[in-house]
Amino acid sequence: MKDTLLELKDLTVSVRQEKKEIPIVKGVDIVIPKGQIVGLVGESGCGKSMTARSIMGLLPPSAGVSGQILWHDTDGTVTDLTGLRENKLRKMCGPKIGMIFQEPMTSLNPMMRIGDQVAEVLLIHKLVKNRAEAAEKVIRLLGEVGISDPGLRYRSYPHELSGGMRQRVMIAMAVICEPDLLIADEPTTALDVTVEAQILKLIRRMCGSYHMSAIMITHNMGVVSEICDSVYVMYMGRIMERAAVSQLFERPLHPYTKGLLSSIPRIGANPEYLETIPGNIPELGKEAVGCDFCIRCSEDEHRCFFEHPQEEDAGEGHFVSCFSWKRGER
Amino acid sequence: MKKTQKQNTGSDILRRILHNKTAMISGIIILIIIALAVLAPILSDYDETSQDLLKRLMPPGNGHIFGTDELGRDVFTRIFYGTRVSLMIALIPTALAVILGAVAGICAAQFRGAADFIIMRIADVMLAIPGMLLAMVVLYTLGGSLASVIISLVLVEWGGIAVVVRTATLEIRECEFIEAAVSTGAGRLRVIIRHILPNLVPTLIVLFTLNIPSSILSESALSFLGIGIQPPQVSLGLMVGVSRQYLFQSPHLALAPACMIMILVLSFNFLGDALRDILDPDRRTL
Amino acid sequence: MSEQILLSADKVTKSFPLGNRKRHIAVNNVSLEMYRGETLALVGESGCGKSTLAKLLMRLTDADSGRVFFDGTDISALSGRALRPYRRKMQMVFQDPASSLNPRMNIRDIIAEPLEVWHICKSRKETDERVKELLDLVELKESYLSRFPHQFSGGQKQRIGIARALALNPDLLVCDESVSALDVSVQAQILNLLKRLKKDLGLSCLFISHDLSVVNFIADRVCVMRAGEICETGDVSAIYSSPTHDYTKYLLSSIPRTRGMGNQVDPGDGVMGS
Numbered sequence: 001m002k003d004t005l006l007e008l009k010d011l012t013v014s015v016r017q018e019k020k021e022i023p024i025v026k027g028v029d030i031v032i033p034k035g036q037i038v039g040l041v042g043e044s045g046c047g048k049s050m051t052a053r054s055i056m057g058l059l060p061p062s063a064g065v066s067g068q069i070l071w072h073d074t075d076g077t078v079t080d081l082t083g084l085r086e087n088k089l090r091k092m093c094g095p096k097i098g099m100i101f102q103e104p105m106t107s108l109n110p111m112m113r114i115g116d117q118v119a120e121v122l123l124i125h126k127l128v129k130n131r132a133e134a135a136e137k138v139i140r141l142l143g144e145v146g147i148s149d150p151g152l153r154y155r156s157y158p159h160e161l162s163g164g165m166r167q168r169v170m171i172a173m174a175v176i177c178e179p180d181l182l183i184a185d186e187p188t189t190a191l192d193v194t195v196e197a198q199i200l201k202l203i204r205r206m207c208g209s210y211h212m213s214a215i216m217i218t219h220n221m222g223v224v225s226e227i228c229d230s231v232y233v234m235y236m237g238r239i240m241e242r243a244a245v246s247q248l249f250e251r252p253l254h255p256y257t258k259g260l261l262s263s264i265p266r267i268g269a270n271p272e273y274l275e276t277i278p279g280n281i282p283e284l285g286k287e288a289v290g291c292d293f294c295i296r297c298s299e300d301e302h303r304c305f306f307e308h309p310q311e312e313d314a315g316e317g318h319f320v321s322c323f324s325w326k327r328g329e330r
Numbered sequence: 331m332k333k334t335q336k337q338n339t340g341s342d343i344l345r346r347i348l349h350n351k352t353a354m355i356s357g358i359i360i361l362i363i364i365a366l367a368v369l370a371p372i373l374s375d376y377d378e379t380s381q382d383l384l385k386r387l388m389p390p391g392n393g394h395i396f397g398t399d400e401l402g403r404d405v406f407t408r409i410f411y412g413t414r415v416s417l418m419i420a421l422i423p424t425a426l427a428v429i430l431g432a433v434a435g436i437c438a439a440q441f442r443g444a445a446d447f448i449i450m451r452i453a454d455v456m457l458a459i460p461g462m463l464l465a466m467v468v469l470y471t472l473g474g475s476l477a478s479v480i481i482s483l484v485l486v487e488w489g490g491i492a493v494v495v496r497t498a499t500l501e502i503r504e505c506e507f508i509e510a511a512v513s514t515g516a517g518r519l520r521v522i523i524r525h526i527l528p529n530l531v532p533t534l535i536v537l538f539t540l541n542i543p544s545s546i547l548s549e550s551a552l553s554f555l556g557i558g559i560q561p562p563q564v565s566l567g568l569m570v571g572v573s574r575q576y577l578f579q580s581p582h583l584a585l586a587p588a589c590m591i592m593i594l595v596l597s598f599n600f601l602g603d604a605l606r607d608i609l610d611p612d613r614r615t616l
Numbered sequence: 617m618s619e620q621i622l623l624s625a626d627k628v629t630k631s632f633p634l635g636n637r638k639r640h641i642a643v644n645n646v647s648l649e650m651y652r653g654e655t656l657a658l659v660g661e662s663g664c665g666k667s668t669l670a671k672l673l674m675r676l677t678d679a680d681s682g683r684v685f686f687d688g689t690d691i692s693a694l695s696g697r698a699l700r701p702y703r704r705k706m707q708m709v710f711q712d713p714a715s716s717l718n719p720r721m722n723i724r725d726i727i728a729e730p731l732e733v734w735h736i737c738k739s740r741k742e743t744d745e746r747v748k749e750l751l752d753l754v755e756l757k758e759s760y761l762s763r764f765p766h767q768f769s770g771g772q773k774q775r776i777g778i779a780r781a782l783a784l785n786p787d788l789l790v791c792d793e794s795v796s797a798l799d800v801s802v803q804a805q806i807l808n809l810l811k812r813l814k815k816d817l818g819l820s821c822l823f824i825s826h827d828l829s830v831v832n833f834i835a836d837r838v839c840v841m842r843a844g845e846i847c848e849t850g851d852v853s854a855i856y857s858s859p860t861h862d863y864t865k866y867l868l869s870s871i872p873r874t875r876g877m878g879n880q881v882d883p884g885d886g887v888m889g890s
Contacts, residue, residue: 043799044770163662192661192826197870219799222872263804265833267856267871273808274833277801280769506716510777513676514730514784515703524729528720 004072005180005213006032006055011067013050013059022284024050026237027067032181037207037214039228039245041221043260045284047237048217052183055081055215056099057089071096074180094125098174098212100167100203102186108158108166115139115154118173125177138176145172145202164195168202175206182207182214188223200227221264225249230317233257236282236292239311243318253314253325255299291322299324346608353604356597363594367417370410377407389582396586399569400576405583408564409590415476415565416594419549420542423483428538430484431491432530438492439499440522449492456489465552474560479552483545491537498533502526532609539602543595550591566591621685622820623650623788628672628682628692630665642668644844645682652787655814655821657831657852659867660841666824669841670790673822674706675699687787704734707781711793713773717765723776724761727751730783750779754809771802775809782813789814790822795830807834828871832856840864 013025025047032038040048054065069081071092081089093099101107109117118141119134128134135154142150145168158166167187174182184203188196204227207214216228224231224245231248233241233256241254252258259277279296288294294304301324309321347353366373390397396405434453438446456464465482472478502508503526511521550567552558559565561572566587573583625648631639642665650656658666671677673684675691684692691702707730710716717726727747730736737743748758754775765773774794781789791810795803811834814821825831831838831852838855840848840863848861859865 043801193828194661194866194870197872200872220872221800226872260800263801265804265807265829267829267832267868270833273811274804276804276808280771280802281799283769506710506712507718509676510708510710510716510780511718511729513674513703513706513708514733514780515700516729516733520733524721525718529718531720 003034004031005034007070009068011054013054013063013065016062024237028239030232032213032215034213035211036229037216037227039216039224039231040234041218041224041231042234043219043281045281046234048234049185052185052215052217056093056097094121095177096179097181098179100170100174100184100187102189107170110158113155114158114169118176121173121176127177141172141176163191167199171202175210178210182212184214185217221261238292241320247316247318253320254322255297256293350604350608352600356600359597363413367410367413374407376404397582399583405586408569409587412564412566412569412587413590415559415563416546416549419479420546423480424538424541424545427484427487428491428534431488432495432534434492435495436499436522439496453489453492461486465548466557469557474557479549479558483548487541494537498530499526502529536602536606536609539598539605542598546595620652621649622652622687623673624685625673626683628679630668630672630679641844643672646846648839648846652820653818654836655823655834657823657825657835657838658841659825659828659831659838661826664841665844666841667792670792670822670824674790704784705787707784707786708790709777709781709794712797713770713777716777717773719765722762722764726776727779727783730780750783754779770798771805774806788820792824828867
């Protein structure tokens with residue numbers, strides 16, 4: 001494929017806990033095309049964060065990874081990131097892959113001026129000749145991510161900035177080396193709605209002006225709908241459904257996606273009660289023989305309990321892993 | 331990813347202790363030593379005070395496993411009687427210090443204001459004076475005996491415990507379940523007994539185990555200096571102190587009790603560390 | 617809905633010391649009225665003072681100035697013993713289901729605690745009966761009674777928190793961001809439960825949230841707060857369809873819209889600087 005940037009093939013991540021292997025991600029295939037923003041959406045414990053972290057090699061030491069993470073470089077070479085050694089992978093982080101985390105307070109060093117922290121990235125990867133050149137570049141970028149008076153702010157410490165401002169600094173840090181891929185792990189969850197809207201707009205703009213692809217990890221369907229081009233819905237470590245964003249919201253096929261969408265209270269529609277998915281998210285490590293969702297599913301049939309559904313093509317780039325999607329189509 | 335929470339119910343803690351090798355081994359060693367100390371009169375043919383001047387300073391062997399001391403007493407027997415005293419010193423003052431420290435720490439954290447200030451300043455003063463010096467002053471005033479050693483050790487130890495308990499209590503007070511209890515109308519005493527104390531238990535257990543070795547060492551040092559336990563009572567430190575004069579002729583006299591001190595201290599230290607990992611009270615405060 | 621005022625605040629102010637002799641004014645001269653049987657929502661962004669205002673209304677902290685009336689009585693002047701009967705009538709459901717339950721108490725003891733504090737049940741058996749009734753009310757199984765909080769998921773813990781709050785048959789239930797920490801599918805269940813309980817038990821509910829869509833679902837009236845002040849109060853339908861204050865418009869325009877799902881809001885051009 002010519003315009004694919006990153007491909008996850010049958011990615012499996014499991015964590016050892018008290019002598020047991022607990023599968024977190026169970027054979028996930030994801031394709032990130034160049035220049036697109038791909039959403040990875042799901043509830044807590046669905047493995048969305050682990051999937052993204054495995055790309056950067058940021059997994060806990062107790063985790064085991066199998067499968068392939070194929071990086072398609074601009075010169076046409078393909079590298080499997082899972083086979084790379086620690087130091088080689090670190091060299092990718094920055095120039096090729098940038099990452100934004102959920103909590104902007106803990107991901108910045110409280111003892112370092114924010115400008116120096118951003119400049120550090122350039123210096124580590126030897127992309128500039130000296131500090132002065134780095135500073136000049138950082139100040140320009142800080143202005144670009146919407147920090148007013150960047151020359152002055154360069155010398156601020158993280159605690160002097162608001163959450164939204166800190167997240168802007170994180171974004172500057174992630175994109176300063178002009179990476180090909182941006183991984184954003186719940187970048188707006190800790191922020192207020194008004195700031196969230198600004199940050200989303202900013203990420204969208206940065207992706208456009210630097211020709212970046214992005215993986216957006218979130219639990220918020222609203223965020224997906226605002227910013228993403230295509231979306232993968234995850235549940236219990238598996239992809240349940242994938243489609244272009246407009247497709248997914250207009251024609252959700254998987255019972256889980258439908259349940260998720262109808263669970264969100266919406267302004268404008270005022271139902272007496274919300275439609276819900278019954279039951280709770282099962283504990284990690286409890287393996288189902290059949291479909292992972294069958295115990296909470298409203299459209300389950302007999303075989304759901306004994307067979308894993310394979311991914312089926314529903315047309316128009318819409319794929320769904322469910323036996324009964326045709327029946328359920330409204 | 332969901333963080334798996336450490337579960338702190340009784341059966342669960344027991345299961346984790348049984349799975350932890352360090353805790354199990356050190357725990358078993360401590361239990362064996364306690365058993366030997368308690369059963370000392372049954373296990374030994376000799377009396378810890380009966381002298382036999384004909385058999386002075388005998389090397390190990392000949393019916394005396396560790397030989398005899400300068401008055402012809404059986405060292406093996408005396409070690410277990412000494413361990414009795416040392417263990418008593420280890421457990422009683424540490425327990426008293428933990429209780430005193432916990433009460434002081436909880437009061438300081440719960441009432442804040444003046445009470446907090448006064449209690450914490452007293453604790454600070456106690457912490458500022460070197461422990462040995464404080465203990466020596468107390469012992470010189472009260473005279474050397476088991477009771478005065480206990481009093482001096484409690485005075486030395488409670489301050490540090492109070493500081494840790496206060497910090498831990500303040501942290502528990504921040505939790506929403508305390509606010510929830512207050513908003514249902516629960517009084518102060520109820521909050522302390524039902525909500526704060528149970529959550530302090532892991533911290534207190536770890537504090538207790540980790541303070542035992544320092545009690546043993548302090549007692550040994552004081553008795554070694556001749557101001558702690560007085561003959562004819564025996565303690566491990568006293569045995570080392572007395573045998574100082576015969577160090578070159580009969581090194582076993584000093585080595586045997588010194589080894590016992592080492593085994594006791596190490597076992598309690600390892601047990602304390604293992605318990606801290608198992609119970610996982612907040613690491614920052616310990 | 618009867619138009620009887622249950623709770624009202626009259627020009628309450630609360631500030632916190634900031635160091636260097638300045639004070640941060642968390643709640644500034646706020647007056648509001650809450651009617652019996654209604655759900656009033658306090659919305660605003662983090663740091664706008666909505667949680668502090670709720671604590672002032674519940675008398676969990678003391679106001680610098682101003683008065684709070686509950687059922688016609690000025691409770692801002694009451695202290696200690698005199699306040700206790702009012703504590704019983706106002707109960708709270710907290711934000712973090714993990715930290716609002718004592719990890720060392722089992723579910724029965726957690727729910728029974730308010731009953732014991734108030735000596736409501738004459739015997740242990742009666743207490744057990746009441747606890748089971750409460751569990752049933754929040755749709756949890758009786759077999760959970762002897763379990764500990766860590767054995768439950770976030771949604772179940774929040775149900776336990778609700779059961780504890782309902783144990784004393786309060787007039788007013790205060791929900792401080794009670795659904796924000798939950799996953800979407802579970803959040804919907806808890807919202808439905810709260811709405812049903814409110815209807816069945818005739819509760820009044822003060823609902824604090826930053827999430828405008830949640831508020832739209834559950835509230836009858838809304839107070840929009842910003843920087844310690846209430847900038848707009850009104851019926852849900854009015855606030856969402858025709859907001860008058862610029863800040864309200866700005867808030868509404870910031871909500872991420874879910875395409876094709878009928879989020880028809882026209883916020884106007886309420887754009888403000890950050």
